[in-house]
Amino acid sequence: MEEVKLDRWGYEVRTSSDSCISAINAFYDQVLSYGRQRSVILEAPDHDKDCVLANILAAHFLCSSDRSRAVSHLQAAKSRLEQATAYEKAVFDAVNYMVSENKDDDVAVELHSKLLKDFPRDLVSLKRAQVLCFYMGRPDLSLNLVQQVLTENQGENYIYGMLAFSMLELDRMADAEKAAKQGFEINKNDYWAQHAFCHVLQHQCRFKEAVDFMEGCSSSWNSCSSFMLTHNWWHVALCYLEGNSPIQSVLEIYDHCIWKELEKGDAVCPEVYLNSVGLLLRVYVRGEIDAIEERLRILAGCLTDKANWYIEWHLDSLTLWALASSGEVSKAEELLKGLKSRFSLMNKKKQQLMQRGMLLAEALYEYGKGNDKQALKLLGPDFDANNCKMIGASEEQLDVFNEVWYSMLLNAGQAAKAIYVLEKRINKREGVPFLWRLLERGYNLIGRKEAAIAGQKARALEIAYFK
Structure with missing residues (x-):
């Protein structure tokens, strides 16, 4: 009988290999720190081909990039399951269900909740469950999972970044700021806690403070994954x-900081493209089209590569806009057709969840072609991008779609509607000059005297942050 060793959490893993446990622990660190060496988990089963935990974690790592290898590791884990420890069996049950066909997300969350009830120090399983909740658009479930294990992890910096992000998504900014600070006070190089704190500052329109903070942290980001670095x-x-x-x-x-990441040999290109196209759309909506025209053309050329399709619904949606607006309409049509096909194959529950995401994707395709009228029809009169979290985007990432909608309303002459939604948005984030400019435009369209006041407010803010 093989001996039992303890992993980083202090939980039993059946293996006789110190190197296997070291690789598993290194993987934990890479996941929680958003490192670029997460493939280290593939070394664990090399050191012990019979270790259930090593194989199931390797299977999950490979499931979206190399299905055949993932299946091989999954079968290896199954073959030794009777000899596994209770902890390994709990992780196996949760992860095995995660990689199964037609999984029910609610069941997957429940399996992780059960795992964490028995093994509350397993922060990688918590992170995995939080990512699942993120794609479900359920920050409430995510917060519940963090709170379930918070007492047992009060000395771990990573728990506070996870707590902070859940609070952010629930619009509990004061709580999110407190949690983020707790995280990077324990470890100043906790990138997820830094990121959460930046979210708070940005949401509160403390732009210069956010820039100073993040640029002060940036020297430590070179070890981050392509996503975390560019994000x-x-x-x-x-x-x-x-x-x-x-x-x-x-x-x-x-x-120099986003696109340049692609020069690295280990860059993950779709992760870079996601942040690139998200930023260019923001600039585009603000009318700076000439400034980004060549950059957008180059990016769209990369996005014609089908290897970058169907990885992230969020990226696919942005890609539709980038392709359509750059003249790659046939490629955009092909991508949209593929998304519709994938949507049609979802079960009824998943279709209900993704319906808004599908409509958003279609609307961005129409917007990219310059067909604002059809895009507005697809989004509907009560659009709120925050209801599209299921595409795998945070509120800050989603907000650009609100900006697109406001602009389309104004372009279509629906000034009264635009004014109504802009006034509501400004009540929440009154420190954004662009919103005041849109409101000024709306007032001007219907001849309201408040246009002058909105313009004055915009000008005052435009010189307030970065003099």
Whole structure:
């Protein structure tokens, strides 16, 4: 009988290999720190081909990129399941269901909740469950899972970043700020806690404070995954943009801190493209089309590669806009047709969840072609991008779609509707100059005297942040 060793959490794993446990623990660190060496988990079954935990974690890592290898590791885990420890069996049950065909997301969350009830220090399983909740658009479930294990993990910095992000998605900004600070006070290089704190500052329109904070942290980001590195810089660029910094400041970040990531041999291209196209759409909506025309053309050329399709619904939706607006209409049509096909194959429950996401994708395709009228019809009169979290995007990432909608309303002459939704949005985020400019335009369209006041407010904010 093989001996039992303890992993980082202090839970029993049946293996005689110190190297296997070391690889598993290294994988834990990479997942929680958004590192770029998550493939280290593939070393664990090399050191012990019979270790259930090593194989099931490797299977999950490979399931979206190399299905045949994932199945091989899954079968290896199953073959030794009777000899596994209670902890390994719990992880196996949760992950095995996660990679199964036609899984029910609610069941997957429940399996993780059960796992965490018995093994509350397993923060990688918590992270896995939080990602699942994120794609369900259920931050309430995500918060419940964190709170379930918080007492047992009070000394772990990673728990506070996870707590903070759940609070952010529930619009509990004061609580999110407190949790994020707790995380990076324990570990100043906790990138997820840094990211959560930036979210708070950005939401509260503390743009310069957010930029100063994130740029002060940026020297430690080189070990981050392509997503985390470029996403943190995306936040910095967006703070410059929302704070009305010169457009060149935004484009320098795009060129030197986001797009430049693609020069690295281990870059994950779709992760870079997601943050790239999300930023360019923000700039586009603000009318700076000439400034990004060549960058958008180059990016759209990359996005014609089908290897980048159907990885993330969020990326696919943005890709539809990028392709359609760059003249790659036939490619955009092909991608949209593929999304509709995938949607039709979903079970009824999943279709109900993804219906808004499907409509958003179609609307972005029409918007990219310049067909605002049809795009508005698809989004409907009560559109709120925050109801589209199921595409795998945070509220900050989704907000650009609200901006697109506001602009289309104004372009279509629906000034009264635009004014109504803009006034509501400004009540929540009154420090964004662009929103005041849109409101000024709406007032002007129907001849209301409040246009002058909105213009004055916009001008005051435009010089307030980055003098």
